[in-house]
Amino acid sequence: MRPIRVGLLGIGTVGGGTWDVLSRNADEIQRRAGRAIQITQVADKAVGFARKKVGKKAQVLSDAFEVVRAKDVDIVIELIGGTTVAKELQLEAIRHGKHVVTANKALLATHGNEIFAAAQKKGVMVAFEGAVAGGVPIIKALREGLTANRIEWIAGIINGTSNFILSEMREKGLSFDAALKDAQKRGYAETDPAFDIAGVDAAHKLTILSALAFGIPMQFAKCYREGIEGLTQEDIGYAEELGYRIKLLGITRRAKKGIELRVHPTLVPTQRLIANVEGVMNAILVKGDAVGPTLYYGAGAGALPTASAVVADLVDVTRLITADPEHRVPHLAFQPDQLSSTPVLPIDGVETSYYLRMRVADKPGVLADITRVLADCRISIEAMVQKQPAERKREVDIVMLTHRALERDVNQAIKKMGKLKTVLGAIVRIRQESLL
Amino acid sequence: MRPIRVGLLGIGTVGGGTWDVLSRNADEIQRRAGRAIQITQVADKAVGFARKKVGKKAQVLSDAFEVVRAKDVDIVIELIGGTTVAKELQLEAIRHGKHVVTANKALLATHGNEIFAAAQKKGVMVAFEGAVAGGVPIIKALREGLTANRIEWIAGIINGTSNFILSEMREKGLSFDAALKDAQKRGYAETDPAFDIAGVDAAHKLTILSALAFGIPMQFAKCYREGIEGLTQEDIGYAEELGYRIKLLGITRRAKKGIELRVHPTLVPTQRLIANVEGVMNAILVKGDAVGPTLYYGAGAGALPTASAVVADLVDVTRLITADPEHRVPHLAFQPDQLSSTPVLPIDGVETSYYLRMRVADKPGVLADITRVLADCRISIEAMVQKQPAERKREVDIVMLTHRALERDVNQAIKKMGKLKTVLGAIVRIRQESLL
Numbered sequence: 001m002r003p004i005r006v007g008l009l010g011i012g013t014v015g016g017g018t019w020d021v022l023s024r025n026a027d028e029i030q031r032r033a034g035r036a037i038q039i040t041q042v043a044d045k046a047v048g049f050a051r052k053k054v055g056k057k058a059q060v061l062s063d064a065f066e067v068v069r070a071k072d073v074d075i076v077i078e079l080i081g082g083t084t085v086a087k088e089l090q091l092e093a094i095r096h097g098k099h100v101v102t103a104n105k106a107l108l109a110t111h112g113n114e115i116f117a118a119a120q121k122k123g124v125m126v127a128f129e130g131a132v133a134g135g136v137p138i139i140k141a142l143r144e145g146l147t148a149n150r151i152e153w154i155a156g157i158i159n160g161t162s163n164f165i166l167s168e169m170r171e172k173g174l175s176f177d178a179a180l181k182d183a184q185k186r187g188y189a190e191t192d193p194a195f196d197i198a199g200v201d202a203a204h205k206l207t208i209l210s211a212l213a214f215g216i217p218m219q220f221a222k223c224y225r226e227g228i229e230g231l232t233q234e235d236i237g238y239a240e241e242l243g244y245r246i247k248l249l250g251i252t253r254r255a256k257k258g259i260e261l262r263v264h265p266t267l268v269p270t271q272r273l274i275a276n277v278e279g280v281m282n283a284i285l286v287k288g289d290a291v292g293p294t295l296y297y298g299a300g301a302g303a304l305p306t307a308s309a310v311v312a313d314l315v316d317v318t319r320l321i322t323a324d325p326e327h328r329v330p331h332l333a334f335q336p337d338q339l340s341s342t343p344v345l346p347i348d349g350v351e352t353s354y355y356l357r358m359r360v361a362d363k364p365g366v367l368a369d370i371t372r373v374l375a376d377c378r379i380s381i382e383a384m385v386q387k388q389p390a391e392r393k394r395e396v397d398i399v400m401l402t403h404r405a406l407e408r409d410v411n412q413a414i415k416k417m418g419k420l421k422t423v424l425g426a427i428v429r430i431r432q433e434s435l436l
Numbered sequence: 437m438r439p440i441r442v443g444l445l446g447i448g449t450v451g452g453g454t455w456d457v458l459s460r461n462a463d464e465i466q467r468r469a470g471r472a473i474q475i476t477q478v479a480d481k482a483v484g485f486a487r488k489k490v491g492k493k494a495q496v497l498s499d500a501f502e503v504v505r506a507k508d509v510d511i512v513i514e515l516i517g518g519t520t521v522a523k524e525l526q527l528e529a530i531r532h533g534k535h536v537v538t539a540n541k542a543l544l545a546t547h548g549n550e551i552f553a554a555a556q557k558k559g560v561m562v563a564f565e566g567a568v569a570g571g572v573p574i575i576k577a578l579r580e581g582l583t584a585n586r587i588e589w590i591a592g593i594i595n596g597t598s599n600f601i602l603s604e605m606r607e608k609g610l611s612f613d614a615a616l617k618d619a620q621k622r623g624y625a626e627t628d629p630a631f632d633i634a635g636v637d638a639a640h641k642l643t644i645l646s647a648l649a650f651g652i653p654m655q656f657a658k659c660y661r662e663g664i665e666g667l668t669q670e671d672i673g674y675a676e677e678l679g680y681r682i683k684l685l686g687i688t689r690r691a692k693k694g695i696e697l698r699v700h701p702t703l704v705p706t707q708r709l710i711a712n713v714e715g716v717m718n719a720i721l722v723k724g725d726a727v728g729p730t731l732y733y734g735a736g737a738g739a740l741p742t743a744s745a746v747v748a749d750l751v752d753v754t755r756l757i758t759a760d761p762e763h764r765v766p767h768l769a770f771q772p773d774q775l776s777s778t779p780v781l782p783i784d785g786v787e788t789s790y791y792l793r794m795r796v797a798d799k800p801g802v803l804a805d806i807t808r809v810l811a812d813c814r815i816s817i818e819a820m821v822q823k824q825p826a827e828r829k830r831e832v833d834i835v836m837l838t839h840r841a842l843e844r845d846v847n848q849a850i851k852k853m854g855k856l857k858t859v860l861g862a863i864v865r866i867r868q869e870s871l872l
Binding site for chain 2: 034316
């Protein structure tokens, strides 16, 4: 059989890694795929750099649109990123009957519904294992490995940069700012780190996982986001004392009234495996009704790990390229006419547990006032510690963990407690999940 | 499309779980598979029990051979277990053009080559996700998710019973015998537990993983095995002091001269995720050259977790049932004409690190004698602790960790040290892996 001909759009970090993996493991890959896979065309604005990288082994073009329209290309790999040109390129590739492999989570989370519909209509595949957790085959696990299950929830560390920062804060006692600077120095965080630390990147990935788990369309706009910028050493320390670590988790859950879809710092019991995932590594916990909890762990970013996913997709697409579309796994795990309209829950309809910290005046009756407000708001307390801060003599820190409560009730309680004269400054609220 | 018709052989624990999962998640599964999957025939010697379980929804037979020969069955699920009748049934099913789904690791590890060859010839699929690590999709990860990688090594906790016993010994300070009794009381270990604690079950599973990772035939007979029967509180305690936990690991590695294939108790650094996998849970670390280390974790046994894998296989087979065999993933991950003849290394050709413990007379020159023997055998020491046992005044425990050394050299050194008059009793040797 003739080799599968691939057009590569973007030969930067991941594109370069994909070129390298396909070259160095060509034999191993062909032994598995039963067919050679060759990148025959490369499009990159840095034509000179691209030429130097690929030599005479592939044609180099500056116009990516030429590649997606080329007659002698079977699969297009889009690694340009972003949601504008990349979208046009993917749609144009589909229009020309090309299969698409991509790691572009931002594009899929925001325009995936349109792209998958176009691909469905044209009978081509869009594969995207590299979009979540680098080379960890979590998309495959959800679309194929766990098909027997009614998925109950997913909780994942899916942004390596913010996990690195949280690890540094906990292990070295650094402030958020210092840990961020460290991450930037090591090349883990961009000069403008907002995308990672504010949870946008994690929300893109969570949107994709949620669609696959529950058979719902991509709904990035409805994903609740809270970043790690506000976390302090105090809260990391108190959490540790209570037996918890703070992780930026993406959580999506099938609740009674809808699907929860939320990214925020979360207290996780220290003995959970996922609480011990440190540095830039990613891990995703998936709870199925039959299989129970399963966890998938590995490098969430980087040239070669992401290339591992891109090339695995190439092999999958290569195997099914001449098969009827009906033999293929549906893009979003469920048949396209079987997507569910279950709504995404607004955050104040979410029920979970909470860590609350507040500084109060050290006077009689303070605790009685606070616990009265909580009781009035239907919130019960699971654990509480009271600590004298070193620097203030007549003030006390109160830290508590609540039982499960409705976010709306907790917000109301925080508002009411904030109005008490004895409560000094802002009340810190971090969600807590037992993940069982 | 008419439903896929399935014949179920054996409706015991996993068979019953499979029936339950297929029934209760029928809608969810059909939304994914695009086609209904129905168990239409059940074979079990306990006909009365089977009839009670399935009611009028399926035909119940006592003769499994009738089911594998039935014209109106598309897929046969073999959950009878064992390597005799189960083998005849699988081969007879293949002869009759049925696809086979099984969780029978003992059969595949010992007769898989024959079964896959027969299936290949007949153009049918044999799917076996349930054979390793219950519902954790590790077979799919190796066959499809990591196809871009040259796999370097795999290390897994793949026997829940022995992991439970080791957890109990460490956490509760129980002896091996007491922990085993506890496991039996909870139903985790059979009355004859040899299969689990001697590493036979883990060796079956490791044989399968090794074949998938390296593209070699199944070679169970060449798998080295050492069980957990000999482990004592002393070694668990010393390991802990040195920063390690002892786990029964199945390890397979691509070494220079061949493939390592070995199951034995192993010291693993406590900070590794896999060292923190406790109780009956399973976890498998896979190191690929592109993706780096990835880990897969979940329940390794039980009715519903294993059923999760069996049903996932059913969905996979259902999707590809009318496709050309060339579109299917090869049974052993590599194309059948591409299997490698790389030999399995005998254990004394393996190179790893070692934990050694010996009791010696507390006299001058003892340590000099011991370290001289080690040096003569080309073994260098990484760490050493010396401890006075409470009950003996003139004796000392010496515990050391070696750098990487050849097993043959270590065996020779142990023999020589054992002959020293100052070394009292047997020398304990446990392998150590850093898993990086």
